[in-house]
Amino acid sequence: MSAVPNRSVLLGGAILAVVVAVGLLAPVLGTMDPARIDPVARNRRPGAERTVRSGAGAEAKLTYWMGTDSLGRDVYSRVVYGARVSLLVGVSVAVISVAFGLVVGILAGYLRWLDGIVMRIMDGLMAVPAILLAIALVSLSKAGIRTVIVAILIPEIPRGVRLVRSLVLSIREEPYVEAAQALGAPLPLLLARHVLPNTLAPLIVQATYVCASAILVEAILSFLGVGIPPETPTWGNIMAEGRALFRVFPHNILFPGIFLAVTVLAVNMLGDGLRDQLDPRVSRRL
Amino acid sequence: MGVVAIFVFSMLRLTAGDPAAIIAGDNATSQQVAEIRVRLGLERPIPQQFIIWLGNVLRGDFGESFFFKKKVAELILERVEPTLALSMSTMLLAVATAVPLGVIAAWKRGTWIDRGVMGISVLGFSVPVFVIGYALIYLFAIELAWLPVQGYQRLREGFGGFLERLVLPSLTLAVIYVALIARITRASVLEVLGADHVRTARAKGLAELPVLLRHVLRNAAVPIVTVIGLGVALLIGGVVVTESVYSIPGLGRLIVDAVLARDYPTVQAVVLLFSVVYVVINLLVDLTYTFLDPRIRY
Numbered sequence: 372m373s374a375v376p377n378r379s380v381l382l383g384g385a386i387l388a389v390v391v392a393v394g395l396l397a398p399v400l401g402t403m404d405p406a407r408i409d410p411v412a413r414n415r416r417p418g419a420e421r422t423v424r425s426g427a428g429a430e431a432k433l434t435y436w437m438g439t440d441s442l443g444r445d446v447y448s449r450v451v452y453g454a455r456v457s458l459l460v461g462v463s464v465a466v467i468s469v470a471f472g473l474v475v476g477i478l479a480g481y482l483r484w485l486d487g488i489v490m491r492i493m494d495g496l497m498a499v500p501a502i503l504l505a506i507a508l509v510s511l512s513k514a515g516i517r518t519v520i521v522a523i524l525i526p527e528i529p530r531g532v533r534l535v536r537s538l539v540l541s542i543r544e545e546p547y548v549e550a551a552q553a554l555g556a557p558l559p560l561l562l563a564r565h566v567l568p569n570t571l572a573p574l575i576v577q578a579t580y581v582c583a584s585a586i587l588v589e590a591i592l593s594f595l596g597v598g599i600p601p602e603t604p605t606w607g608n609i610m611a612e613g614r615a616l617f618r619v620f621p622h623n624i625l626f627p628g629i630f631l632a633v634t635v636l637a638v639n640m641l642g643d644g645l646r647d648q649l650d651p652r653v654s655r656r657l
Numbered sequence: 658m659g660v661v662a663i664f665v666f667s668m669l670r671l672t673a674g675d676p677a678a679i680i681a682g683d684n685a686t687s688q689q690v691a692e693i694r695v696r697l698g699l700e701r702p703i704p705q706q707f708i709i710w711l712g713n714v715l716r717g718d719f720g721e722s723f724f725f726k727k728k729v730a731e732l733i734l735e736r737v738e739p740t741l742a743l744s745m746s747t748m749l750l751a752v753a754t755a756v757p758l759g760v761i762a763a764w765k766r767g768t769w770i771d772r773g774v775m776g777i778s779v780l781g782f783s784v785p786v787f788v789i790g791y792a793l794i795y796l797f798a799i800e801l802a803w804l805p806v807q808g809y810q811r812l813r814e815g816f817g818g819f820l821e822r823l824v825l826p827s828l829t830l831a832v833i834y835v836a837l838i839a840r841i842t843r844a845s846v847l848e849v850l851g852a853d854h855v856r857t858a859r860a861k862g863l864a865e866l867p868v869l870l871r872h873v874l875r876n877a878a879v880p881i882v883t884v885i886g887l888g889v890a891l892l893i894g895g896v897v898v899t900e901s902v903y904s905i906p907g908l909g910r911l912i913v914d915a916v917l918a919r920d921y922p923t924v925q926a927v928v929l930l931f932s933v934v935y936v937v938i939n940l941l942v943d944l945t946y947t948f949l950d951p952r953i954r955y
Binding site (some may be wrong): 498499500501502503504506507509510583587590591594595596597610621624628631632635636639640643 | 779780782783784785786787788791792795889890891893894897898901912913915916917919921924925927928931932935936
């Protein structure tokens, strides 16, 4: 692995850093309350301006940079706040699925009796297409961020477990593992010191892909109306809101769509770049 | 498949509400609810219920939809045609575009063509299906007005209208599939291009096209076919979204409506159906290996 990150890591990372900053700094980026309904200012086009008089008589000029939706909510504010949800869902699904994959995968790869049971369950989970499984799971419980995270997480778990297990199966045959065994290293030490570190690089790459797909699936669920309810703005439900009037006011779909696509693209680029850097063998093939 | 069946079954049992209470309605007495429970067999032990349910499902009886007030099996039959039409046309379109693209990218490795194809492929993975859908609607149906905006026409009501309304949805859905297949085709073809038999074929003076088709593509086919099979999962997910974007009354739309209405028998049946289709397609894919590569035997 070279010390200088390659172009795609740098670019992907930079875009992602901007999105994270936007999410974290949402309240100070000239936004208004993303959930505030304003009947007077419904369906404004992007760039529309409006003067608001406060109780004390002071006048303030508002600019709807991205227009407003059919309830008069400011699309710019909603898109900026939406970054939080997407990142939260993406990162938490990635971290949890990788952690779960690590623990279960290492155990399954090392303990033969556990392997059969775990892999059958994973095969069963894999047999249901991911989005469908997520939709079905969401229907079981009441809508909210936690439900959505769990629903996206469960279909992702088998991929992590299978990856780690396949890595462990090859690592356990390596001479250094045999050497450690011969020296009488107890099993937990063996797994933690010798097996675990060697699974990390491919797992980090995997985590970025899981993150990208989780962000997409969250947007899809919210877009279909089965995801996060509209009080919490997410890129998916802003677009869902804009569906009905898409022909006249495409901005409701355009802006969150661009943000979503750019973010997912950045995560994917980061993943591709990391893969090339961490494992030169794969990069030559793909 | 066994695990899937148990999983789908326990989904219904783990739900918060009592199905009998839902069917009976708000004004039912506890005695009426109890009667319905007996009629549905809910008072029996769980394993016995599972056997009965499994038996019914195997006979094609998925029970009755709470929301649509119809047999779930009938409901599914009504909705199959649009979904089938959409996925078939997408698959044809995707394979017909992606395989040549992947081969050309590998053949012209390192040139701007290669980088272009790979760039589009990453983009195809990143742009969500519904954003592509709306972009296409905006461009072709609203700005240019070449094609109808939304909706679906059954095949028996005329082929022209049927095809016209299928173009945009298929195009939308094909994007991600093309990205996936083109990427694998490129990787797989690259590997074969370096093989000795390809050099021999070129050395004996064969033109590039026959080399690519007969010697390279044929040997590169196994991973490509595999990914076409695995991609069906993506396709099914995409169908759900695309049908919503284009207001197509298919199975994808049905499951979303069923989830919104908490109509569990319908959700269960559709999930089960899609899973069976997915597993069967991948089984067929496995079987084509022996045909593509005679060395593989089962």
